Amino acid sequence: MERIEKVVRQARAAFNSGRSRSLEFRIQQLKALERMVKEKEKEILAALHADLHKGGPNAYSHEILGVLAELALTMEKLPSWAAPQPVKKNLMTMRDEAYINFEPLGVVLIIGAWNYPFVLVMHPLIGAIAAGNAVVVKPSEVSENTAQLVADLLPQYLDQELYPVVTGGVPETTELLTQRFDHILYTGNTAVGKIVMAAAAKHLTPVTLELGGKSPCYIDKDCDLAVACRRITWGKYMNCGQTCIAPDYILCDPSIQSQVVENIKATLLVRRESLMLWELSPLQRRSEFLELWLLAGVLSTLFLLSPTILTDVSPDSKVMEEEIFGPVLPIVTVKSVEEAIEFINHREKPLALYVFSNNKKLIKRVISETSSGGVTGNDVIMHFFLSTLPFGGVGHSGMGAYHGKHSFETFSHRRACLIKDLKMEGTNKMRYPPVSQKKVDWTKFILLKRFNRGRIGLAVLALLGVVAAVMMKNHQSVLKRKALLVVLAVQRLGWPSGW
């Protein structure tokens, strides 16, 4: 516990030293991470296999490839992401520099989850390093092999003080959460999400919460059922259903329910041999195992390890209460898309929502009449893989988002910067006391681009003259002098008293 406080203190001191800020340093660290992932591929795959029974090819696709892609993208784009972003100016700030500066926040805490234990720690870490922060990494203790590997590997490749790894369970996490961070990204469930946010509130630490929910999957009658069901089967049963954006349950018309079942069965069959090898991963804890058994209401334990489909499920049953996070797929029948939309809207906003239909209008309708973290139409999971789309939840499924540039921005402070000079003080007269109606009218013109014709017609001309002068950079010095003369003339002419 003392160690945790020390580790965070060291990370902060390391951040305050300023060395994590330069682009060169950040890219160097990201390169080292890339080397780590490539050199230690075997060890990473072994840990994932030990934790989740994830087969080599699967683990590689799901966890390693994504990380390498994110690293490559980030290293390529970082200079442009990190560059100050000029903003549109108004009349008042025409001569000034106005931009958003992207700055590191300080010390970031990343709390990983156990279902994709490597990628869910690495993705945020990449963004946090790219944004110039120090990062304390807390992998999930449930996936203990990956946690231990991350704790062993990161110090071998990265700056040890800036990016420490803290392992442990609830006591260690609780202790960590008493420390002060500048941002916390947590991946996990809603209940712990509330605890994380409450702890963060004590330090006014902003949070990104990647939570879960029951991601609905609506299958329209008008669609290619074979293809739809193959895609759903893939997304549902990968990692034994333990994917935060897995289609949790299906909504479809009763008339196609049995076809849906047949198609899913057929898809599962095709992969049966490989299924035995790598799809059937042991669920994480005995208690979850038992819970799923209860949810499924099925007596045979043998049946439970394999992909399960439930039909004519009642909306009030236990399996429809909480996020399943397992290989059990309930089908709830609905008579229309209206009913489906109503069903979805009666429940908490999910992390993902899926619609299968050839009818684009129907898809757009479902999107516009529901809410979810993200949507994929006519497929599942895939919005996760496009890094230009922000990945995150809404309502109980989370807050904030990341991936790609969104990670960079999540872990940055967007600082508003306005750089003026000390010249042209005359133009500021309108804002200073003593206040008068004339000054107010002038401000009104500047802000609203409207004016009372009679009173400040001349002043408008003067301003336009100044505007033109300022715009023509080639003859800047000459025109500046002329503009100043115009301003002086107007001052002398226009505002004898109230200014």
Add this chain to the structure above:
Amino acid sequence: MERIEKVVRQARAAFNSGRSRSLEFRIQQLKALERMVKEKEKEILAALHADLHKGGPNAYSHEILGVLAELALTMEKLPSWAAPQPVKKNLMTMRDEAYINFEPLGVVLIIGAWNYPFVLVMHPLIGAIAAGNAVVVKPSEVSENTAQLVADLLPQYLDRELYPVVTGGAPETTELLTQRFDHILYTGNSGVGKIVMAAAAKHLTPVTLELGGKNPCYIDKDCDLAVTCRRITWGKYTNCGQICIAPDYILCDPSIQSQVVENIKATLLEFYGEDVKSSPDYERIVNKRHFKRVVGLLEGQKIAHGGESDEASCFIAPTILTDVSPDSKVMEEEIFGPVLPIVTVKSVEEAIEFINRREKPLALYVFSNNKKLIRRVISETSSGGMTANDVLMHMMVPDLPFGGVDSVPPVTDP
């Protein structure tokens, strides 16, 4: 209390009806707001004067003009802001449509502050309506006239169920915070900010907290002191120092300290005349509690100018303190009053170190002809926003995001 629960429930039912979602509806509501501001200008100015002794032209510029500008901008840009934003695709998604869809969150809670009681409720309200949400508005009870006016006016112009106003103090706010919202925007101090965020955590409600802090103002030796001090004087003493982004204190070399004082004194004369108390442009402290708090900060300080006060009218004269010790009370909390301490530092390095030892402020100011020095201060410090060679102005650029970073030291609550 029961009423609060009912009001929120009605707002949610109204949101669920879907009527706040269409662009036409949103723009119609914004137009109604615009009519309200124009038609009720007199009443709004009267309330602001009653609450803060804000003179008509001042109040108009600070609170009404800004709102009209935001309304005009929002109504003009809304169709483009609300349109789905296509994103760059990759090989896998080449044939697909990929975009970010902007959708309403649901029911938003806006908690206003008392120092700019009208604009700090209106600006967020405009954004929340524009985004298609229902909005519960809770103006600050400290600025009670404006709060009551907002409660009277909004129902006359806007959809009553979608945009209710809840008035009251701490008990009502506490009750409100037990309700579930889809976003809460709070403007105020960090003590209450923590309470708001903790309450929001129970419902996993995202929050936007506009808090405060001690906004440093570094004056380099290489700058036009007269212009610099005029701009600082304006930003510091407007609204009697009760601006969240007012320059809180000055950092400068000891060799220019007295010049700074002289220049500010000269500007004060220009702005308010000999008898500040009788200037219609000089505001008052909002209430006795804050009056006592600010006057208390003067204890043991070297008063280079000002220091006069009158409790009956909550008047505190524009005050400058020199050679202030970094450990004194006036350097602990956000001043939020017309007291300007000057702390001397021997170099920009010392200034940067001084700033970094403290909590990240909402705003930071640097005055220098040396652009390199300005960039250096920016890159070696952190703050919500900053303006170089002026004060307050970064708030006036609509495309610059306005907000803070990290937490700030607690201030006595309003």
